Amino acid sequence: MSRARTARRIAAGAAYGGGGLGLVGVAAFGLVLAEVQFAKRTVGNGLGDPPRADGLYGSEFSGPEMSPGPLRMGMLGDSTAAGLGVHRARQTPAALLASGLAAVAERPVELRNVALSGAMSDDLDRQVSLLLDGRGPAPDVCVIIIGANDVTRRMPLTQSVRLLTAAVRRLRLAGSEVVVGTCPDLGTIEPVYQPLRWMARRVSRQLAAAQTIGVVALGARTISMGDLLGPEFAANPREMFGPDSYHPSAEGYATAAMAVLPTLCAALGLWPGSDRLDVSRDEDMLLVAKAASAAAGEPGTEVTPARGPWALLKHRRRRRLPEPESPQPAATSGSAAAHEDPA
Numbered sequence: 001m002s003r004a005r006t007a008r009r010i011a012a013g014a015a016y017g018g019g020g021l022g023l024v025g026v027a028a029f030g031l032v033l034a035e036v037q038f039a040k041r042t043v044g045n046g047l048g049d050p051p052r053a054d055g056l057y058g059s060e061f062s063g064p065e066m067s068p069g070p071l072r073m074g075m076l077g078d079s080t081a082a083g084l085g086v087h088r089a090r091q092t093p094a095a096l097l098a099s100g101l102a103a104v105a106e107r108p109v110e111l112r113n114v115a116l117s118g119a120m121s122d123d124l125d126r127q128v129s130l131l132l133d134g135r136g137p138a139p140d141v142c143v144i145i146i147g148a149n150d151v152t153r154r155m156p157l158t159q160s161v162r163l164l165t166a167a168v169r170r171l172r173l174a175g176s177e178v179v180v181g182t183c184p185d186l187g188t189i190e191p192v193y194q195p196l197r198w199m200a201r202r203v204s205r206q207l208a209a210a211q212t213i214g215v216v217a218l219g220a221r222t223i224s225m226g227d228l229l230g231p232e233f234a235a236n237p238r239e240m241f242g243p244d245s246y247h248p249s250a251e252g253y254a255t256a257a258m259a260v261l262p263t264l265c266a267a268l269g270l271w272p273g274s275d276r277l278d279v280s281r282d283e284d285m286l287l288v289a290k291a292a293s294a295a296a297g298e299p300g301t302e303v304t305p306a307r308g309p310w311a312l313l314k315h316r317r318r319r320r321l322p323e324p325e326s327p328q329p330a331a332t333s334g335s336a337a338a339h340e341d342p343a
Helices: 003-016 028-040 093-105 121-131 148-152 157-173 196-216 231-235 250-267 288-296
Strands: 055-057 071-077 109-113 141-145 177-181 221-223 284-287 302-305 310-314
Touching: 003 196, 003 288, 055 093, 071 093, 071 121, 093 109, 093 141, 093 250, 121 157, 141 157, 141 250, 148 196, 157 177, 157 196, 177 196, 177 250, 196 221, 196 288, 196 302, 221 250, 250 302, 284 288, 288 302, 288 310
Parallel strands: 071 109, 071 141, 141 177, 177 221
Antiparallel strands: 055 109, 221 302, 284 310, 302 310
């Protein structure tokens, strides 16, 4: 069965209450191996809590003469969204994205990160509630990175997509633009061996495609995290991965953030030629399922809603992110919570 067809079935099951599609196409023997391998690993242990990155970025653009005030950005998801494995707030992906957004928009950005290390998609409802707590306006834009723990802990893919789309729906109804970093390709992680590597790649790409189908229907955009964004990670694993060989290093997070930033800016209408297709870069308008399938296999690829069942498949250029400043304390709270299980 093609990845596009499988993703459509998973997304349909999520929308209409089906639940039978879990780790599709994998023998029971493979599942046992997966459990044994992951049980043996100590990924994330000893890394401590992610640094708190909440605060105001781009303060040079603030002041009484600057209007209409700061953009509000929310970060949700698992330990990758929280920035587990780095030691400074400015090295986290949320801080990097907030700084980059401030530079492009020439407006300060108020960041609130509610991501939780170890989170699965069933924690997104709690995280959304923290952002929509009524103490202030909803975020202008939210970034969600989720899915890895759903795969490693064998959450049915239909349930995973259902929980993600419910969270995106709440944020969209509150007026937030949403960018989803889809499930990374777990088959590229160094401690993962065959046949688990093949299984992890297959299932994580199926989930990524189904996530895209589900959230694009709600007006959100996705960016494929794929194999943690390409040849840099494969060629330089010692530099791109942190000490546990699972979570990104500071350089790895910066590489990922550079791929997400253009989509984040495009969601707010800040990227030049935001949704024009560039055929020289193999961009195209495809049926959503086809676009989702293509993006799942090609890291750094954006899928954005077009009209009806169609979506744009975009390959945005990366731009070097500005060096983040130390954030000024924000009035809100709720940064990455205490470390639980690795993500």
